[in-house]
Amino acid sequence: MSEASPLTAVTPGVVPRRGFRLRTLGGRFGLGVAVLLVLTALLAPVISPYSPEAIELSAELAPPSTAHLLGAGENGIDVLTHVLYGARVSLVVAFFAVVVSALVGVTLGGLAGYVGGWVDEVVMRLVDVLLAFPGILLAIFITSVLGPSLANVVFALSFTGWTGYARLARGQVLTLREREYVQAARALGSGNARILFRHLLPNAAGPLLIQATFAFPGAILAEASLSFLGLGAPPGTPSWGALVDQGTQYLLVAPHVAVFPGLALALTVLGFNFLGDAVRDALDPKRPGA
Numbered sequence: 001m002s003e004a005s006p007l008t009a010v011t012p013g014v015v016p017r018r019g020f021r022l023r024t025l026g027g028r029f030g031l032g033v034a035v036l037l038v039l040t041a042l043l044a045p046v047i048s049p050y051s052p053e054a055i056e057l058s059a060e061l062a063p064p065s066t067a068h069l070l071g072a073g074e075n076g077i078d079v080l081t082h083v084l085y086g087a088r089v090s091l092v093v094a095f096f097a098v099v100v101s102a103l104v105g106v107t108l109g110g111l112a113g114y115v116g117g118w119v120d121e122v123v124m125r126l127v128d129v130l131l132a133f134p135g136i137l138l139a140i141f142i143t144s145v146l147g148p149s150l151a152n153v154v155f156a157l158s159f160t161g162w163t164g165y166a167r168l169a170r171g172q173v174l175t176l177r178e179r180e181y182v183q184a185a186r187a188l189g190s191g192n193a194r195i196l197f198r199h200l201l202p203n204a205a206g207p208l209l210i211q212a213t214f215a216f217p218g219a220i221l222a223e224a225s226l227s228f229l230g231l232g233a234p235p236g237t238p239s240w241g242a243l244v245d246q247g248t249q250y251l252l253v254a255p256h257v258a259v260f261p262g263l264a265l266a267l268t269v270l271g272f273n274f275l276g277d278a279v280r281d282a283l284d285p286k287r288p289g290a
Contacts, residue, residue: 027278033271041088050078052085052238061254071256074246079257083264085238090268093150094219097157098212104158105165106201106208112166113173114196124170127163135160139222143231153232157219168211172204206283213279217272224265240265 040047049069056076064071070079112123130138142156176182177200185195226232227241240261247258 024274024278024281026274027281030271030273030275030278033268034275037087037091037268037271040084041091044084044088048078048081048084050081052077052081053236054078054081061250061257063254064256070260071254073243073254073257074250079243079260082238082243083240083261086240086243086261087264087268089150089233089237089239090220090223090265093153093157093223094216096154097161097219097223098215100154100158101161101215102165102208102212105162106169108162109166109169110173110196110201110204113170114177114192114200120170123166127166130160130163136222136225139226140229140231143226148226148231148234150233150237153223153226156226157222161215161219164211164215165208168207169201169204172207173200176200176203210276210280210283213276214273217269217276220272221265221269 054077056072056078059068059072059076060074062068062072062076068078068080070083073079073082108123112120138160139153139156142159143152146152146155173196182195182199185199190198223232224239224241224244227239228245230242230245233239233242243261244258244265247254247256247261250257
């Protein structure tokens with residue numbers, strides 16, 4: 001997917017004459033996937049045919065049937081049930097990872113861009129250090145030290161994920177801080193905190209929203225990768241990555257154990273990336289027809 005480009009901020013009082021619409025088929029597909037994922041996570045206890053803790057040794061590695069629509073896995077777990085509950089795990093981890101990353105990154109990046117000086121130097125050098133390492137490797141290191149748990153996964157993904165928001169927020173604040181409405185707010189006696197959080201950062205919301213939309217599927221994929229390695233969800237927790245890991249042992253005799261959670265993961269990541277592209281196009285004032 002193409003990288004989201006920074007957008008021109010909107011001056012307060014000037015309302016853009018365009019609606020937020022997902023014009024492309026890919027955008028509608030992505031929105032449908034997002035809605036489906038949320039509904040699946042919320043309704044998993046209602047629509048799942050079995051409890052995620054239920055085992056049926058007599059049905060171990062059974063192929064898809066009326067009793068197990070997507071087949072059964074190791075110890076006779078129902079694959080459909082674990083796929084449904086795995087959506088809940090993926091959604092919760094990705095949501096908190098994106099929210100924490102955005103809060104930390106936007107705050108530090110906004111301060112760096114507005115205050116400048118040594119604050120800017122410290123924040124941006126820290127960003128440079130973290131960006132020197134692949135994010136997934138840092139996440140693997142952190143979770144291997146702290147141990148497998150969903151809270152540790154959120155911490156690891158947030159520890160590596162805030163840098164993108166910081167760089168974007170800093171760039172936006174540097175662009176906006178000399179605008180007329182900022183100078184007017186200073187003249188009226190507004191403090192630095194009010195100017196930053198009431199005038200500058202709200203006007204940078206468009207690019208930051210695009211960043212978060214693209215970061216969401218990345219967090220889902222990262223959680224699945226860590227769970228695949230045994231460093232994500234603790235044993236017994238339904239997770240797409242853990243289910244794919246389990247299924248790799250039985251690819252020749254029971255491919256459904258890995259195929260169906262893998263398809264759910266691929267469809268989710270693809271859908272959210274399509275949605276991110278559509279959100280970027282909808283918020284871009286230079287898009288055709290705007």
